[in-house]
Structures are given as structure tokens and as C-alpha cells.
Amino acid sequence: MQWSLEKGYVLADGLHYLGFLELLHQVIHPDWYLEIGTRTGASLKLSAAKSIAVDPDYQLSHEVIQNKPALHAFQESSDAFFEAGRIQHLGARIDLASLNGKHLFEDLLRDFIGTEKCCAQNGLIVFQGGLPQDEAMASRDHGPVAPADWAGDIWKILPVLKRYRPDLKIDVLDAAPTGLVIVSNLDPHNTVLEENYAAIVQDYQNTTLQDYGVERYFSALDIQSAADSRWLCAFPFELGKGWRDKPDISIKIAAPTRDKMVKWGDYHFARSLARAFCRLGYKTTICPAEDWYLHRRAGGIDLVLRGRANFHRQPGRLCLMWAISKAMRAVNYTNADHVFWASKQLFEKAKLDQPDGQFSLLPQAFDHDLMTLGPKKARKGLAFVGRARAGFERSSVVHAAQANEDLRIWGPGWQAGKYAPYVVAEGVPNDDLAEIYQSAQVVLNDHTATMKESGFLSNRVFDTLACGAIPLSEDVGWLPDDIADFVYLYHDQESFAAGVARARAESAAKRKKRDTLARQLVAVHSFKARAVEILKVAEALRAETLSA
Structure with missing residues (x-):
């Protein structure tokens, strides 16, 4: 249905x-998703979480179970659902709720x-109906308005x-x-709405948007673009x-699809x-x-x-490349600003x-959220974390096994092979x-053949140092100067054994320096430090563009 926007209203x-x-x-x-007003299941099918659906009159036309670990469907009114304490009986705490019931404000308020x-x-609690496009769409009776286009008097919930x-x-x-409202900073212990429910209904139930004031209502809203939302x-x-005054950043990775990228x-x-x-205020x-080309707002940064x-x-956006594990193709040089x-x-x-x-x-x-110094522990064995890769053996695992070391492996793909006895967990x-x-x-740390040949140092070295632990890494030809004295390197069985021996023989003084280094790394080699460096380059490039 085509709508002609009435004066003062905002088009969603x-x-x-x-x-x-x-x-x-x-x-x-979300771990748990709640949906009130499922109807055909068009929105319920989007959830991959443990889900709870409530509707007195299901008319499902979509496959709603799919890959959900659990789906609890209740065919009853939302009032009956809450009165029965269904969520509490399931032991659930709701991470995301979509409230799409009768489109009457008092019903939504109770929900x-x-x-x-x-x-x-x-x-988070989300619901539709905050941006009706005319008086008929915002009325309590949908009348000739198709149900799918009717917002009802949901608008009242905002004031x-x-x-x-x-x-x-x-x-x-x-x-x-009809717009979408997202409510956050929720407080499960707050009872203000419940205590004032009767007074609220009495004050608002018979008020129309015209009575309230169309301009008054819409002028009080800070309406945001859904596509550019912080959420x-x-x-x-x-x-x-x-964040609204800063360029958005879109990080592009090589994974083909969203469902596979995790x-x-x-x-x-x-x-x-x-x-x-994000913590620095960049969405x-x-x-x-x-x-890749979903985010096109001019002034943004593609990384x-x-x-x-x-x-x-993309026109109007900076294009930055960070080669973290592979060489560049020539075509990308012409597309990259840096x-x-x-x-x-x-x-x-x-x-x-x-x-x-332009290179750095x-x-x-x-x-730093994951890798920090912790309480001192008894240190045992050689730890390797990583998957078994088809086509070649992990050099650190090979050398540790040949040396009859106390090797301990965490990672997938090892159980079926000769290194299965060393596996702690997949x-x-x-x-x-x-x-x-x-x-x-x-x-232990090693590299793919491409990383080794091209001189890419794995982030596992930085992870290990940030914890105050001792890395023994496959040599890729270089180390940052500030960490070089704290990383043991190997390139064959003999140098591997020598590295293990040196690590075990570290003095108390060297261990103390290692802990000092771990604290210093936050300012130098954390992702925050890298983000700051990337932003400095982006700001310089933007300044050059403006001056030109």
C-alpha cells in the first residue's frame, strides 16, 4: 500500500x-530470545538462539525451528503467559525480546x-510502531488500514x-x-511502570496523536537511520x-558469508x-x-x-589494507590509500x-581483554593451541613429540592421528x-608455510608475552626490537631443544623483567595500540584530501 505522508509525520x-x-x-x-506476537513466524525464523514464542493464534508459514538449540512455543495470550511465570520456569534470562502483540499501547505496556x-x-526490548505515517495508522482501530501497515497507538509508549x-x-x-524502537539499560527490579499502570492507562488510553500534538511528538524524537544504527x-x-561525529569503520574479512565467518x-x-x-568512539x-559493499556512507573507512x-x-571512503598473513595482489595497490x-x-x-x-x-x-598477567602458577609441560592442518605437520608439535617432551595440545583435528595421546581438548x-x-x-608457536616464507609473525607470540608466559616460536626472520630478548626461536630440532632448555633455565630476574614487559605491551602491541595507529594514518590521509 502506498502512503501519502501527512503534515508533521515522519516517513519510516x-x-x-x-x-x-x-x-x-x-x-x-542472544542466548535467549523472546517473541510476543509470532503470527506467521517471519521474525521468529531469524533467531538462532534458544527461543520463546507467544501467540494465541499462530498462522505459521515459515520454518521456525531451523538450527535453534531450543524453541518453546506457547499458544496463549501474553497476559496468561506472564501470569503463569513461563520464563521463570524455564530458568531463562532474556537477552533480546521483540514485542509485536495487539498494537494497543496498554497491551504493549503490560508486555x-x-x-x-x-x-x-x-x-534489549524492541518493538514496532513508533513512527506512524498518518492519523489512521496511529489510531486504536485499524479500520481500512491493512493489519501489516497498522501501527496502532503504540506511539504512546514513548512519552x-x-x-x-x-x-x-x-x-x-x-x-x-512503522519505525523500530530499541530500549536498553533495562532494570528487572524497577516497578515504577507496574505501580503506575492504572494511572498511565487512564491518562493516555483515549488520547489521539492529534490530541497529543503531532509536532510535539515527532520533535521530541531523535530518529536515527536503521542502517547506520549503533546497534x-x-x-x-x-x-x-x-561516534556520530566520527567516520564509521567497516572491517572486511575474506570469509564468504556471515554464517561462515565465525x-x-x-x-x-x-x-x-x-x-x-568501538571503545575509541568509532562505530x-x-x-x-x-x-563488503553494504556500508557506503561517504567519509567512512574501509579496512x-x-x-x-x-x-x-568505494567513492568517498578511505580504503586501508592490513596484510596480516598473506602478500598483496597487485590490483589492491591501486585500490588502497594505505x-x-x-x-x-x-x-x-x-x-x-x-x-x-603509502606503507607502514x-x-x-x-x-588485552583476554591476555593479562594472572596469579603465579606451577608451570608444567609444553602447550600448543591450534588446529591440525591438512597437507603439512605443525613443526612445533613434530619437534616436541620427537624430543619426548610433556606436550599438551588444545585444538581440533588431532584425535584421529598419531598425536592423539597429547590432546587435552579439541x-x-x-x-x-x-x-x-x-x-x-x-x-609453542609455529606458522603456516605462507606466513613463514613471507615473514608474518603470529599474534600468539604477543598473546603469550602479554600473559607473562614464555614463547618458543618458529623463526620467521624478524621480531620487533622490544620483544626480541623475550622470545626463543627455533628453525630445526636442535634449535627447538635449545630453546626449551633456555626457557626452563630462565632466572628469577629474567622472569621479573618478563612480567614488566607484559604490563608495557598494552601501550605498544595491543589491539588498542594498533587501532590508534590506524586512526592516525586515516586522519592524516583525510587532512591531505581536504587540503587538496
């Missing part, structure tokens, strides 16, 4: 709310009250929340067709102040970098190949990891081959890595 013509909701799921990865009580820390709950954070997005950045809860190593590298950018997204991906510069090299060897070569090019040496980094949560490193006499 941004990203469709279903598209936004799909992206929101992918960003915040909001019931939902907030069950929300987790950093939980109610602002009046009674100023502690809440409310974002109003231009998501089609679609990689770390919306950690986004620093001033299994790529570059994705976890990108997340650590994105968190640093940052992570995009697989299928979404391409790896360098071998054929990304083409290239960061994590390999000193390739950085020096690039300066010779392209004397007029920028090694890999460590995530995986390890990132939050547990620091403890594993700190509990080992030596932490």
Missing part, C-alpha cells in the same frame, strides 16, 4: 525491520513490564517511558514500515562517546580490533565478502584484512617496488587461553 523508509532484526541477532548473539522483569544484563522511566535508553530507528556495530554496548580465524582477529575502535562493523581479497575502493604490513620482509619489499606508495609496518597484536574458550599459557613451562 529505512531498512526493513525484519532485515534489521536479522542483523541485530547476528551482532549480539514491556513483564518482559523487563525477565531480562538479562544488557538485555510514557520518557516520563516514568528516564533511566532507560531509547533509540528510535527509521526501519520500515549494528560489532560492540554496541561498548561504543564510546562521539569459524574463520580472521573473524576473531577482526573482533578484537573492532572492540578497540565499527565486520563484513564477510557478501557484505581490508589479509590483502589478497579483491576489494574495490597498506599496513604485518611482515617486515614484505614491508621492505613494498617500499622498494612502490617507492611512491604494523605487526599483529594481542587482545577446543578451548578464548577466556581460558591466558590460564593455559601461564600454566605451561613453554608456549
Whole structure:
């Protein structure tokens, strides 16, 4: 249906709310999702979380189970659902809730009250209807308005929340067709709305938007673009102040699709970098190949990891490349405003081959949220964390096994081979890595053939040092000067054995210096330090463009 916008109203013509909701799921990865008003299942199918659906009259036309670990569907009114304490009986804390019931403000108010009580820390409640396009769409009776286009008097919830709950954070997005409201900073223990429910209904139930004042209502809203919303950045809860006045950053990784990218190593590298950018107040997204050109706002920054991906510069945006594990293809030189090299060897070569090019040496980094000094532990054995790679053996594992060392492996792909006796677990949560490193006499690090030949130093070296642990790393031809004295290197069986012996013989004085280094690395080799360096280059390039 085509709508003619009435005077004073605002057109919600941004990203469709279903598209936004799909992206929101992918960003915040809720453990529990609640949906009130499922109807056909068009929105429920988007969830990959443990899900709870409530609707008195399901008319499902979509496959809603898919890959959900659990789906609890209740065919009853939301009032009956909350009165029965269904969420509490499931032991769930809601991370994301979509309230899409009868489109009457008092119903939504009760659903909001019931939902907030069950929300987790950093939980979100979203609902449609904050941006009706005319008087008919905003009325309590949809009349001739098609149900799909009817917002009802949901709009009233916004002035109610602002009046009674100023502690809440409310974002109003231009998501089609009737706007989308996101409420955060929820407080499950707050009872103000419940205690004042009767008075609120009495004051607002019979008030029309015309009575309230169309201009008064819309002028009080800070309406944001759904596509550019902070909630679609990689770390919306950690986004620093001033982000609206700064360029957005879109990190491009080589993973082909969004559903596959979480299994790529570059994705976890990108997340650590994105968190640093977000904390500095730069809205940052992570995009697989299928979404490389999704973010096009002029003035933004495209940061391409790896360098071998054929990304083409977008008009009006800076294009930066960071080659973290592979060489560059020639086509990317012409598309890049600046290239960061994590390999000193390739950085020096690039300066010779392209004397007029814009290059910097920028090694890999460590995530200070994960890798920090901890309590002193008894150190035992040689720790290796990584997957078994098809086509070649991991050199550090080979040398440790041949030396009959107390080798301990965490990673997939080893159970079926000759190194199975050394396997501790097929995986390890990132939050547990620091403890594993700190509990080992030596932490082993090797490289893919490409990284070794090209001189790319793995971030595992920085991870290990940041924990105060001792790395024994395959030699790739260079080390940053400030860490060179604290990394033992090997290139064959003999040098591997010598490195292990030197690590075990470290003096107490050397261990103390190692702890001092770990504290200093935050300012030099953390992802925050790398983010600051990248931003300095971007600001200089922007200044050059403006002066030209």
C-alpha cells in the first residue's frame, strides 16, 4: 500500500525491520530470545538462539525451528503467559525480546513490564510502531488500514517511558514500515511502570496523536537511520562517546558469508580490533565478502584484512589494507590509500617496488581483554593451541613429540592421528587461553608455510608475552626490537631443544623483567595500540584530501 505522508509525520523508509532484526541477532548473539506476537513466524525464523514464542493464534508459514538449540512455543495470550511465570520456569534470562502483540499501547505496556522483569544484563526490548505515517495508522482501530501497515497507538509508549522511566535508553530507528524502537539499560527490579499502570492507562488510553500534538511528538524524537544504527556495530554496548561525529569503520574479512565467518580465524582477529575502535568512539562493523559493499556512507573507512581479497575502493571512503598473513595482489595497490604490513620482509619489499606508495609496518597484536598477567602458577609441560592442518605437520608439535617432551595440545583435528595421546581438548574458550599459557613451562608457536616464507609473525607470540608466559616460536626472520630478548626461536630440532632448555633455565630476574614487559605491551602491541595507529594514518590521509 502506498502512503501519502501527512503534515508533521515522519516517513519510516529505512531498512526493513525484519532485515534489521536479522542483523541485530547476528551482532549480539542472544542466548535467549523472546517473541510476543509470532503470527506467521517471519521474525521468529531469524533467531538462532534458544527461543520463546507467544501467540494465541499462530498462522505459521515459515520454518521456525531451523538450527535453534531450543524453541518453546506457547499458544496463549501474553497476559496468561506472564501470569503463569513461563520464563521463570524455564530458568531463562532474556537477552533480546521483540514485542509485536495487539498494537494497543496498554497491551504493549503490560508486555514491556513483564518482559523487563525477565531480562538479562544488557538485555534489549524492541518493538514496532513508533513512527506512524498518518492519523489512521496511529489510531486504536485499524479500520481500512491493512493489519501489516497498522501501527496502532503504540506511539504512546514513548512519552510514557520518557516520563516514568528516564533511566532507560531509547533509540528510535527509521526501519520500515512503522519505525523500530530499541530500549536498553533495562532494570528487572524497577516497578515504577507496574505501580503506575492504572494511572498511565487512564491518562493516555483515549488520547489521539492529534490530541497529543503531532509536532510535539515527532520533535521530541531523535530518529536515527536503521542502517547506520549503533546497534549494528560489532560492540554496541561498548561504543564510546562521539561516534556520530566520527567516520564509521567497516572491517572486511575474506570469509564468504556471515554464517561462515565465525569459524574463520580472521573473524576473531577482526573482533578484537573492532572492540578497540568501538571503545575509541568509532562505530565499527565486520563484513564477510557478501557484505563488503553494504556500508557506503561517504567519509567512512574501509579496512581490508589479509590483502589478497579483491576489494574495490568505494567513492568517498578511505580504503586501508592490513596484510596480516598473506602478500598483496597487485590490483589492491591501486585500490588502497594505505597498506599496513604485518611482515617486515614484505614491508621492505613494498617500499622498494612502490617507492611512491603509502606503507607502514604494523605487526599483529594481542587482545588485552583476554591476555593479562594472572596469579603465579606451577608451570608444567609444553602447550600448543591450534588446529591440525591438512597437507603439512605443525613443526612445533613434530619437534616436541620427537624430543619426548610433556606436550599438551588444545585444538581440533588431532584425535584421529598419531598425536592423539597429547590432546587435552579439541577446543578451548578464548577466556581460558591466558590460564593455559601461564600454566605451561613453554608456549609453542609455529606458522603456516605462507606466513613463514613471507615473514608474518603470529599474534600468539604477543598473546603469550602479554600473559607473562614464555614463547618458543618458529623463526620467521624478524621480531620487533622490544620483544626480541623475550622470545626463543627455533628453525630445526636442535634449535627447538635449545630453546626449551633456555626457557626452563630462565632466572628469577629474567622472569621479573618478563612480567614488566607484559604490563608495557598494552601501550605498544595491543589491539588498542594498533587501532590508534590506524586512526592516525586515516586522519592524516583525510587532512591531505581536504587540503587538496
